[in-house]
Amino acid sequence: MERPRVVLGVGGGxxxxxxxxxxxxxxxxxxEVRVVPTASALRFVGAATWAALSGAPVATEVWEDVEEVPHVRIGREADLVxxxxxxxxxxARAAGGRADDLLTNVLLTANCPVxxxxxxxxxxxxxxxxxENVATLRRRGALVVEPAVGRLTGADTGKGRLPDPEAIFAFCRRVLDRGPAALDTDLAGRHVVVTAGxxxxxxxxxRFLGNRSSGKQGYALARTAVARGARVTLVAANTVLPEPAGADVIEVSTTGELREAVRKAAADADxxxxxxxxxxxxxxxxxxxKIKKRDGQDPEPIAxxxxxDILAELSADRPAGRVVAGFAAETEDVLANGRAKLARKGCDLLVVNQVGEALAFGTEENEAVIIEAGGGETSVPHGPKDVLADRIWDAVARRWAAVS
Known part of the structure; x- marks a missing residue:
């Protein structure tokens, strides 16, 4: 099979x-990767490094290898930039449509997701x-992920840190997996809040009372929403996963903390x-x-x-047009219990899946049925959690379309 062709542009930071x-x-x-750095980027990492790591020549100007017309060919042949x-x-130069080096020329000729x-x-x-430049690029269909919060240069900290390379890679893989659909950023302009963990x-x-949730499905929801153009707030409870590139992550521990964070983040959420x-x-x-173990004595009962009920609260107290979805982890009578929970909670969608040993919790794959208020039902077969996440966003988008 032909290898996916990626252009890695590197700015001078x-x-x-x-x-x-x-x-x-x-x-x-x-x-297959072709690195296209700016001239400034080569002040930080030299061309020899990029060429050695990629196994491909490195150029910054349109005047190099002109017989190959690289400023047109590289962008046209790419599956992802x-x-x-x-x-x-x-x-700024991309938003302005500039073509003053090889990278900006590539951006103008690319017919793939950027x-x-x-x-x-x-x-x-x-x-x-x-x-304004970011808004312009997003309006044109480019995917501009939100920078991370953390240590910058010197002693400065704040928002502006490059997301972790592992998270950027996972995000790009998701964009590539979506294929031509990745050019349709159907969640652009929407703010979505996702909880995980x-x-x-x-x-x-x-000691604490807890459960076995790893947060992987919630992180898949955040990752796919960013890939479809949404602004994403991820409220993460006790996870140990890399932050999804482009999502604003709020870390919480208890149910009370999660409730407060979600209610605040959802103020302008779609x-x-x-x-x-x-x-x-x-x-x-x-x-x-610490509760001590005492010889010969049973512990006191824990009341x-x-x-x-955060899901019920969100469903009862929401503005028109906001879609609320929940999850139901069931061990028996999965669909019957799911339909009952959907009616009881009053939400728009309920994702029902069976849990147990090697099922759902902590795994890379999932299967579920998405039940909709009003009678709709979508079965999602066993597969990657990113696929289930996409089907959930499809259902959310249908609800938006129905009220628009």
Missing amino acids: IAAYKACELLRRFTESGH VIAPATADVL VFAPAMHTEMWEHPATR GTREPLDPV AVVMAAAVADFRPAVRAEN LVRNP
Whole structure:
């Protein structure tokens, strides 16, 4: 089979060195990669490094290898163009349709999905000019992922850090997997809130009531929503997964913390998908000190109280047009229990799946039935969680279309 062809554009920022790791992930997974750095990028990482890692020649100007017409050919032949880091300068030149080096020429000739992974200081990212350039690129169908929050150059911290190369790679793989559909950013302009993981309710300073949710399905939902153009807020409860490139991640632990974060994030949301496994109960009293085991004595019974029903609250208190979806993890009578929960919660969609040993929790694959208020039902066969995530967003998009 022909190897997927990726153009890796590299902007002139300090994060250019991280693109070496991204390049390695592409080449080791069988992609054919052509690196197109800007002249400034070569001040950080030399052409010899890019050529050695990619196994392909490196050029920055349209005047090199002119007999091959690289400024046209490279973009036309690509299956994906990803720019990492995308500096404020690269974003500005791309938004303005400039063609003053090989990279901007490639962008003008590419007929494939284009991904920008920005990296710059917070003030540059938040400047009105940059925000307008990003909006312009997104409006044209480009995928501009949100930068991460963290350490920048020097002692500065804030939003503007290049997302982790592993997360950028996973995002790009998702874009490639979608094929021609990736050019249709049907969630563009939408803000979606996704929850992931499992909440924990402390018993004492070292123990908690929890569950086996890994957060992988919620992260797949966030990753696919970004790939389809949405602005994504991911509320993650006790996960150990790399942050999805382009999503704003809010970390929480307890059900109360998740409830507060979701309600705040959902203030302007077009959809909320509650994929997290939320604890139904919490201890009535949290012990201030570790509960000690005493010889010859059974422990005191632990009294439980109900946690707030976040899904029901979101369903009852929402503006017109917002879609609310939940998950039902069942061990028996899966569809019957799912339909009952859909009616009880009052949400628009309920994703029902069977859980148990090697089923759903902690795995890379899932299968489910998406039940819709009003009677619709979509079965999603066993497969990658990203595929199920896409089918869920398809159902959300149908609900939006029905009320528009």
